[in-house]
Structure formats: structure tokens, C-alpha cells
Amino acid sequence: MTHILSEGSEIEIGPLSDTSLPKVLASYGGNKIIIVVDENTHDLCLEYLITSFPALEKSEIILLPNGEENKVMEVCMQVWNAFSEYGFSRKDLVLNLGGGMVTDMGGFIASVFKRGMDFIHIPTSLLAMVDAAIGGKNGIDLGPHKNQLGTIVKAKNVFIDLAFLQTLPAKEFYNGYAEMLKYGLVYDAALFDELSKFKTEDDFNRLDIIEKCVQIKVAISDRDLFEKGERKLLNFGHTFGHAIEGYRLQTDPISHGHAVGIGMCAESYVSMKRGLLSKDEFHKLQALLVQTYPFLTFSEDCIREIISLMYNDKKNEAGKIFSVLLEAIGKGVYHNELSEKEILEALQHVSLLAESLN
Numbered sequence: 242m243t244h245i246l247s248e249g250s251e252i253e254i255g256p257l258s259d260t261s262l263p264k265v266l267a268s269y270g271g272n273k274i275i276i277v278v279d280e281n282t283h284d285l286c287l288e289y290l291i292t293s294f295p296a297l298e299k300s301e302i303i304l305l306p307n308g309e310e311n312k313v314m315e316v317c318m319q320v321w322n323a324f325s326e327y328g329f330s331r332k333d334l335v336l337n338l339g340g341g342m343v344t345d346m347g348g349f350i351a352s353v354f355k356r357g358m359d360f361i362h363i364p365t366s367l368l369a370m371v372d373a374a375i376g377g378k379n380g381i382d383l384g385p386h387k388n389q390l391g392t393i394v395k396a397k398n399v400f401i402d403l404a405f406l407q408t409l410p411a412k413e414f415y416n417g418y419a420e421m422l423k424y425g426l427v428y429d430a431a432l433f434d435e436l437s438k439f440k441t442e443d444d445f446n447r448l449d450i451i452e453k454c455v456q457i458k459v460a461i462s463d464r465d466l467f468e469k470g471e472r473k474l475l476n477f478g479h480t481f482g483h484a485i486e487g488y489r490l491q492t493d494p495i496s497h498g499h500a501v502g503i504g505m506c507a508e509s510y511v512s513m514k515r516g517l518l519s520k521d522e523f524h525k526l527q528a529l530l531v532q533t534y535p536f537l538t539f540s541e542d543c544i545r546e547i548i549s550l551m552y553n554d555k556k557n558e559a560g561k562i563f564s565v566l567l568e569a570i571g572k573g574v575y576h577n578e579l580s581e582k583e584i585l586e587a588l589q590h591v592s593l594l595a596e597s598l599n
């Protein structure tokens with residue numbers, strides 16, 4: 242069992258049955274435990290949790306519909322109404338069992354209800370284990386705009402058990418992989434080298450690598466919880482990625498990791514064009530990204546739409562678009578204002594790349 246202490250949050254990595262969860266649950270005495278799941282984690286993960294802790298059999302279950310398109314206010318309203326009808330109090334405990342959609346939305350629901358209830362995350366997707374469940378960002382989308390409503394409140398505890406990965410569909414590993422690559426690219430070249438050797442889904446089930454990613458997320462988010470500086474690094478790939486994901490959200494959704502994979506290529510392209518990232522490193526990174534993520538072609542209309550979504554990005558200041566760029570593999574730099582020309586050229590580049598691969 243690995244214990245990672247984060248300010249105001251305790252993270253344990255290991256089999257659930259060996260964790261301090263029973264002690265944590267006992268500390269809530271006679272208060273209610275509410276388990277938030279989506280349809281998949283209800284069917285595939287809940288039984289393992291309850292078998293590990295039979296006391297949880299008496300918990301209330303809140304079932305969310307699957308998918309990013311449901312990470313919205315309408316669903317939150319239904320859940321808050323249910324919380325109210327069941328008479329939940331702020332002393333009750335919410336336990337979020339799921340991927341990043343469940344941890345983001347469950348954390349938001351709990352952190353707002355009656356001005357905030359305690360919540361725990363039990364991440365079940367690789368992405369949630371290495372990223373979404375750590376660092377206190379909770380939130381939902383507003384139309385095509387990602388994570389526009391939210392709070393920064395940490396889960397009291399995060400329990401990471403790799404056994405949940407056994408039922409995770411193969412394609413979902415690549416979503417977590419995008420965020421793992423991000424850590425390597427902006428912060429840790431040795432981690433990137435290790436990750437670039439991954440060949441099959443089995444490679445993702447690496448406790449040492451998952452622990453490393455969690456440590457990086459904890460270190461950075463503890464030093465800069467409210468993203469005044471260094472934490473911005475963790476948005477690498479997301480300025481383009483969120484806009485691409487948002488653009489597709491209401492028509493033909495693509496996964497977060499897929500969009501971030503393309504976004505990392507676009508942001509590395511800008512880095513290379515500015516003479517920050519060497520051509521060799523750019524081509525090495527681009528080769529890895531195109532063999533991992535299906536690149537998409539964008540029409541001119543679509544590019545215009547993506548750029549207009551970028552103008553609504555949370556990271557913008559004074560109407561200007563900022564992104565993280567790379568000076569080298571393993572060294573990100575934040576707070577770079579992008580010109581519309583650079584954005585356009587980067588989107589044209591990734592689109593042409595997709596065309597050349599088809």
C-alpha cells in the first residue's frame with residue numbers, strides 16, 4: 242500500500258480491502274453514505290466495492306447516465322433534488338465511484354450541496370486514477386464549453402485500486418495515457434521515455450508509473466492549488482484539446498484523451514514553429530501521437546468554430562488565448578499568448594496530417 246499525502250487529502254494506492262476506508266467510514270458514524278456511479282461503474286465496479294466493504298450495502302446509490310454529454314447542470318439538478326428528497330445532510334458522505342466524469346461531477350455536486358459535503362473518490366478509469374481524482378478540480382460543462390462551472394475542493398480521500406482496470410475497455414486506456422504523456426512532456430523527460438515504450442494495454446497496468454503520475458499531480462497541485470502559476474503546466478494540450486472536444490460534444494463526441502492527444506500535437510507544433518522545441522523532438526512526439534490517436538480532418542468552418550470555442554477557454558485573460566508550450570520534452574512553459582494565425586496554422590497542420598494518414 243502506498244500512501245501519498247496531499248494537503249487536505251489522503252491518497253492510498255493498493256487493494257481496496259487493505260485501505261483505511263473502513264476507518265474513514267466509521268468516522269462518519271450514523272451519517273448516510275451516498276455512492277455515486279454511472280451505468281458502467283454501477284454494473285462493473287460497485288459489486289467489488291461492496292464485497293470489499295459489506296457495510297456499504299446499506300448505502301444510497303445515485304446513478305448517473307454515462308458519458309461526457311451528461312456532465313451538465315440538468316443532471317446535477319436532478320441529483321440535488323434527489324439529495325433533498327432523501328433528506329441528505331451536509332454531514333453525510335458522498336463516495337464517487339467512476340471515471341473522470343463521475344469524479345468531476347460527483348465532486349461538484351457534493352462540494353456545492355448545502356455549501357459542501359465531504360466526498361471521497363474511488364477512481365475506476367486510468368484517467369481518473371492518474372489525473373481527474375487528484376487535485377480538487379470539480380466541474381461540469383456548459384454547452385460546448387468544457388468545465389465552465391465548478392469548484393476547487395479536494396476529495397477527503399482518494400483510494401486507487403488497479404483491480405478496477407480489469408473491466409476498463411481497451412480504448413479507455415489511451416485516454417489516461419494522454420494525461421500521463423502530458424506529465425512527461427511538461428515535467429519529466431524520463432517518464433515520457435518510459436511511456437513511449439508502451440506497446441499494448443497491458444503496459445498501462447504499471448503501478449510504478451501510475452504512482453509517479455499521481456506524485457507529479459499531487460506535487461504541482463499542492464504547490465499551486467488555485468492555478469496561479471505552475472499548475473497551468475498541466476493544461477498542456479488542453480487549449481486546443483478542450484475546444485476540439487467541445488466542438489464534437491453535441492454532434493459526435495470524442496473522448497477527452499483523444500482530443501488532448503490531438504491538442505498536444507497542435508501545441509507542440511506551435512512550440513516548434515516558435516523555435517522553442519527542436520524539430521527532432523517535435524517529430525518524435527508527433528510520430529507517437531499519430532500512431533496512438535486517430536487524427537481528424539477539420540474543414541475551414543470547423544476550424545473557425547474551434548477557434549471561437551478557444552475564445553471561451555477558462556485560461557484566457559483579457560480576451561487573449563494562452564497555452565502551454567514545450568521548450569523541450571520534459572520542460573513545459575506556461576502563459577504563452579497565441580496569435581490567431583498560429584492557432585489556424587496548427588489546426589491546419591493537424592488536419593493535413595490526418596488527411597495524409599487516410
Ligand SMILES: NC(=O)c1ccc[n+]([C@@H]2O[C@H](COP(=O)([O-])OP(=O)(O)OC[C@H]3O[C@@H](n4cnc5c(N)ncnc54)[C@H](O)[C@@H]3O)[C@@H](O)[C@H]2O)c1
Nearest residue numbers: 281340341342343365366368372373378405408409416497
Ligand atoms: N478534474 C480534473 O482535474 C480532470 C483532469 C482530467 C480530466 N478530467 C475530466 O475527466 C473526464 C474524462 O474522464 P474519463 O476518461 O475517465 O471518462 P469517463 O468517466 O466518461 O469514463 C470513460 C468510460 O469508461 C467507463 N468506465 C470507467 N471506469 C470503468 C471500469 N473500471 N470498467 C468499465 N468501464 C469503466 C465509464 O462508464 C465511461 O463509459 C472528462 O470530463 C475530463 O474533463 C478532469
